[in-house]
Amino acid sequence: MTYFEFLNEHGVTLLLGTVTTIKVLVxxxxxxxxxxxxxxxxxxxxxxxxxxxxTVYIEFFRGTSLLVQLFWAYYVLPFFGISLxxxxxxxxxxxxxxGAYGAEIVRAGILAVPRGQWExxxxxxxxxxxxxxxxxxxxxxxxxxxxxxxxxVELLKATALVxxxxxxxxxxxxxxxxxxxxxxxxxxxxxxxIYYIMARFxxxxxxxxxxxxAARKVGKEKI
Amino acid sequence: MEMGWRWDFAxxxxxxxxxxxxxxxxxxxxxxxxxxxxxxxxLLGQRTPSKIINxxxxxxxxxxxxxxxxxxxxxxxxxxxxxxxxxxxxVCGMITIGxxxxxxxxxxxxxxxxxxxxxxxxxxxALNFSTLYTYRRIVLPQAFPIAIPGMGNxxxxxxxxxxxxxxxxxxxLFHAATAVGGYNYRYLEPYTIVGVIFLTLSIxxxxxxxxxxxxxxxxxxxxxx
Numbered sequence: 001m002t003y004f005e006f007l008n009e010h011g012v013t014l015l016l017g018t019v020t021t022i023k024v025l026v027x028x029x030x031x032x033x034x035x036x037x038x039x040x041x042x043x044x045x046x047x048x049x050x051x052x053x054x055t056v057y058i059e060f061f062r063g064t065s066l067l068v069q070l071f072w073a074y075y076v077l078p079f080f081g082i083s084l085x086x087x088x089x090x091x092x093x094x095x096x097x098x099g100a101y102g103a104e105i106v107r108a109g110i111l112a113v114p115r116g117q118w119e120x121x122x123x124x125x126x127x128x129x130x131x132x133x134x135x136x137x138x139x140x141x142x143x144x145x146x147x148x149x150x151x152x153v154e155l156l157k158a159t160a161l162v163x164x165x166x167x168x169x170x171x172x173x174x175x176x177x178x179x180x181x182x183x184x185x186x187x188x189x190x191x192x193x194i195y196y197i198m199a200r201f202x203x204x205x206x207x208x209x210x211x212x213x214a215a216r217k218v219g220k221e222k223i
Numbered sequence: 224m225e226m227g228w229r230w231d232f233a234x235x236x237x238x239x240x241x242x243x244x245x246x247x248x249x250x251x252x253x254x255x256x257x258x259x260x261x262x263x264x265x266l267l268g269q270r271t272p273s274k275i276i277n278x279x280x281x282x283x284x285x286x287x288x289x290x291x292x293x294x295x296x297x298x299x300x301x302x303x304x305x306x307x308x309x310x311x312x313x314v315c316g317m318i319t320i321g322x323x324x325x326x327x328x329x330x331x332x333x334x335x336x337x338x339x340x341x342x343x344x345x346x347x348x349a350l351n352f353s354t355l356y357t358y359r360r361i362v363l364p365q366a367f368p369i370a371i372p373g374m375g376n377x378x379x380x381x382x383x384x385x386x387x388x389x390x391x392x393x394x395x396l397f398h399a400a401t402a403v404g405g406y407n408y409r410y411l412e413p414y415t416i417v418g419v420i421f422l423t424l425s426i427x428x429x430x431x432x433x434x435x436x437x438x439x440x441x442x443x444x445x446x447x448x
Contacts, residue, residue, distance in 0.1 A: 063429070064421040067386040067397065068414060075410040079227070153289060160291035164390065171294055184301035192290045192298060199289035 006186045010177050014187075017173030018194055024087070024159045024169060028094035029152060035099025036148075040106025054103065061100035067161055069093045074165040090162030098155050102148065109144035110136070141214035149207035153199050160195070170194060233412040236403050240416050243399035248424075250313075250395055251382040254320035258381065259374075261325025266332045284326045292323050293387055300391045316388040324381055331373035335366040368439040375432030379425055386417075396420060 042054035061069065074089040084092065113136055121131040163171035174191035178184050268280030287295070300315045310318075339362050347357040389398035400413035 059426060060422065063425045064418045065383040065386045065397070068418050068421060071397075071401075071410070072414050072418060075404070076414050079411040157289070157291040160293045161387075163293075171291065174294065175297065178297070178301060184298070185305055188294055188298040188302060191294050192286075195290045195294065196286055200285065204289075 001183065003186060006181075006183060007190070010181075010187065013173050013177065014170060014190055014194065017168065017170035018198075020167065020169040021159055021171075022198075024090055024094070024162055024167065025156055027091045028098065028155060028159065031091060031095025032098035032102050032155065035095060036102025036106050039099060039103035040110065043103060043107045044110060058100045058103055061097050062104075066093065066097045066158055067164065069097055070161055070165055086162070086166045090159075090165055090167050094155065094158060094162070098151060098158070101151055105144050105147045105151065106140070108147075109140045112143045113139050138214075138218050142211070142218060142220060145207070145211045145214055149204070149211065152207060153203060156199055156203055157195070228411065228415075229409070232407070232409060233416065236413060237416070239399055239403060240396065240413070240420065243394065243396040244420055244424075246394055247382075247385050247396040250316065250320075250385045250388055250393065251378070253317050254324065254381050254385070255378050257317055257321025258324035258328050258377070261321050262328030262332055265325055265329030266336075269329065269333060270336075284329065287323055287326045292319065292384060293390065295319050295323060296387060296391055312388070312392045315391060316393050320381060320384065320388075324377055327377055327380075328374065331370050331377070332366075334373065335370035336362065338369040339365045368436075368442075371439050372432065372436045375429075375435060379428050379432065382425060382428065383421065 039054045039057060042050050043058070045051050045054070070090065070093040073084060073093045074086060077084060077089070117135055117139065118131070121135045126135065159169065160171040163169050163175065166172070170191055174187045177187040181187070265280060265284055268276055271277065296316065296319045299310075299319045300312065303310060303315070343361055343365065344357065347361050352361070385395055386397035388395055389401060392398070396417055400410075400417045404410040404413040
């Protein structure tokens with residue numbers, strides 16, 4: 001069987017799997033961005049209780065393996081009466097795991113805004129909410145976007161793991177086709193290529209574009 | 224089926240899990256050792272004067288870095304036999320982890336070398352030091368502390384990615400948990416124990432890396448706030 005025949009027969013299946021992978025990616029991306037923002041801010045809170053809740057969360061999810069968290073969400077939570085669908089379990093585990101890494105990025109980003117900016121906003125008698133909204137947050141984005149972009153590419157790669165909790169994504173389809181046809185080079189090679197194209201030619205350019213946009217917003221032109 | 228945590232079952236499976244933990248640590252250690260060396264080769268490819276080799280090297284690194292480790296594992300495990308190379312799951316896993324994290328480590332090495340100021344090189348040139356001597360006595364001692372945090376982080380990273388090896392049948396901790404869980408049809412205790420073992424190993428490891436970073440910086444005379 002030539003490679004062309006292989007694509008003709010299984011290409012559609014792989015593409016359908018890719019659509020699921022994109023769905024998982026988008027959902028977990030939204031979840032992890034929200035979680036990082038919340039826990040990144042909590043980590044900087046002056047309230048010791050809030051701060052330690054955030055620290056425990058971050059250390060816990062960064063300290064254990066994503067695969068263990070996934071299996072826990074899918075196979076163990078039912079023991080506590082919480083049965084999640086495979087897709088939901090996958091998205092929640094990915095979001096919580098990457099949220100922990102993202103929170104640290106957000107924290108570092110907020111700390112990286114020069115103190116003078118806070119003081120100047122204070123001196124100009126801005127209200128606290130205006131200070132955060134108009135002065136601090138716009139300056140955070142150019143700082144956190146480059147590391148966040150790296151993390152998001154890692155997230156795309158990590159979505160492959162949801163196949164192991166029976167989400168029918170690209171990896172799952174590739175495995176399935178492999179077990180039917182035993183054309184391992186073709187199916188895993190194609191899957192690798194699709195992930196590569198998604199990461200290198202779709203996700204990364206999109207994130208670079210966001211970086212340029214954020215830099216322009218605060219008057220720092222990026223080349 | 225009984226709901227809730229069962230201590231007797233947890234204690235019963237603990238010895239099995241402890242043995243499997245040893246395999247996990249072994250896998251992480253061997254994988255890391257291979258990755259350290261592979262990283263050097265990618266670094267070499269990056270720094271050779273030939274533009275073509277630079278380009279090929281960069282494309283390979285980009286490809287490995289932007290594709291999932293899981294499928295790379297499947298690829299190595301299932302495709303090599305088609306070309307007549309049959310390797311055990313252990314060997315496949317170690318090769319793949321070594322290659323995958325080698326690309327990351329090459330970036331760490333590169334960043335560390337670029338972190339050494341250009342003027343250091345110029346000063347060595349002015350003092351007529353040989354390239355080898357410059358690397359050995361001037362550049363590497365300064366680059367190493369810059370590389371330490373990154374290298375440490377990837378050691379912890381590899382450790383946390385070892386459960387993926389269970390998918391091709393390497394008998395490490397996660398594999399043991401799945402086997403025990405499937406046999407008794409109870410996943411609560413095995414997977415929870417795996418999580419606890421990971422926490423108790425990786426948090427001290429991460430703390431140790433942070434301490435190492437501080438120590439090396441202090442030894443280099445750079446006091447960090």
